[in-house]
Amino acid sequence: MELLDGKKTSNDIKEEIAQKVIELKNQGKKTPHLAAVIVGENGASLTYVNAKVKACEKVGFESTLIKLPTSVTEDELLAKITELNTNEDIDGFIVQLPLPDHIDEHKVTLAIDPMKDVDGFHPENLGRMMLNLPCFLPATPAGILELLDRYNIETSGKDCVVIGRSHIVGSPMSVLMARNTKIGNCTVTLTHSRTQNLKEITKRADIVIVALGKSEFLTADMVKEGVVVVDVGITRVKDESKKSGFKLLGDVKFDEVAAKSSYITPVPGGVGPMTIASLMLNTLQAIDMK
Numbered sequence: 001m002e003l004l005d006g007k008k009t010s011n012d013i014k015e016e017i018a019q020k021v022i023e024l025k026n027q028g029k030k031t032p033h034l035a036a037v038i039v040g041e042n043g044a045s046l047t048y049v050n051a052k053v054k055a056c057e058k059v060g061f062e063s064t065l066i067k068l069p070t071s072v073t074e075d076e077l078l079a080k081i082t083e084l085n086t087n088e089d090i091d092g093f094i095v096q097l098p099l100p101d102h103i104d105e106h107k108v109t110l111a112i113d114p115m116k117d118v119d120g121f122h123p124e125n126l127g128r129m130m131l132n133l134p135c136f137l138p139a140t141p142a143g144i145l146e147l148l149d150r151y152n153i154e155t156s157g158k159d160c161v162v163i164g165r166s167h168i169v170g171s172p173m174s175v176l177m178a179r180n181t182k183i184g185n186c187t188v189t190l191t192h193s194r195t196q197n198l199k200e201i202t203k204r205a206d207i208v209i210v211a212l213g214k215s216e217f218l219t220a221d222m223v224k225e226g227v228v229v230v231d232v233g234i235t236r237v238k239d240e241s242k243k244s245g246f247k248l249l250g251d252v253k254f255d256e257v258a259a260k261s262s263y264i265t266p267v268p269g270g271v272g273p274m275t276i277a278s279l280m281l282n283t284l285q286a287i288d289m290k
């Protein structure tokens with residue numbers, strides 16, 4: 001078994017980006033600028049956003065963190081988005097999800113200028129993805145493609161099962177793994193909460209991508225020997241022995257599944273850091289697209 005080390009790979013990517021930023025500066029060009037909007041005090045969301053801002057600093061990007069209270073109205077948030085859309089200095093921005101119940105996530109996603117949509121959630125970017133046209137790919141699936149690519153995982157003709165059909169991970173992931181691209185060309189099965197006989201389906205898979213948000217869901221009896229496993233899940237579980245008071249668990253029962261796998265991502269240190277790396281790559285791409 002070999003680890004698909006997202007932490008190391010994302011550090012390699014960050015070094016490459018940092019070099020690119022120096023080149024841009026030397027050419028007298030603009031420093032890439034990523035903004036992140038967060039609404040409310042959700043602990044996990046704050047952690048993710050802070051990690052994104054810190055990563056920007058590390059590669060030499062400019063970053064802006066906009067914290068809005070839970071009480072912010074939908075109109076106020078939409079006005080902030082318009083401001084970011086028109087601010088020439090901001091190359092790309094994200095609105096951290098989830099949002100409070102009184103705000104319509106779809107309205108927010110639709111309000112973001114597709115040319116600044118570095119999370120790749122806008123329908124225009126998702127549509128262009130379907131057609132294999134230049135676009136911002138959704139950050140988490142794009143990070144997974146990059147990780148598989150850098151480990152030279154053969155995907156062409158393979159049987160790939162994706163568990164979970166969310167708009168931000170599972171659904172776009174299934175499209176990307178089926179596209180006629182270097183990392184792609186799989187025969188993909190997209191599974192979800194209504195799927196019957198999931199174990200029979202996953203047992204046939206050469207590649208399993210798990211994104212359902214149920215800790216340690218995928219067990220050794222659900223996979224075949226030599227499988228490639230990508231674990232997207234992140235669940236916080238109480239752990240008094242940790243300073244933070246919790247530990248992070250993935251959607252895969254790691255030890256037993258790792259024993260049968262050829263390659264597997266750990267949690268933490270797998271897909272999470274790759275999501276952040278993709279966000280940075282998308283922000284660089286935003287500059288090129290200008």
Ligand code: NAD
Binds near residue numbers: 271272275
């Ligand atoms: P979601 O809650 O939007 O969707 C979950 C999906 O899982 C649904 O499509 C549902 O049909 C499916 N599902 C639920 N129970 C199932 C079952 N028993 N069998 C098969 N499918 C089932 O989830 P999401 O936003 O895609 O997130 C999934 C997980 O990935 C979460 O733990 C989230 O925190 C994590 N996540 C991690 C990153 C990262 O960067 N590492 C990014 C995004 C999400």
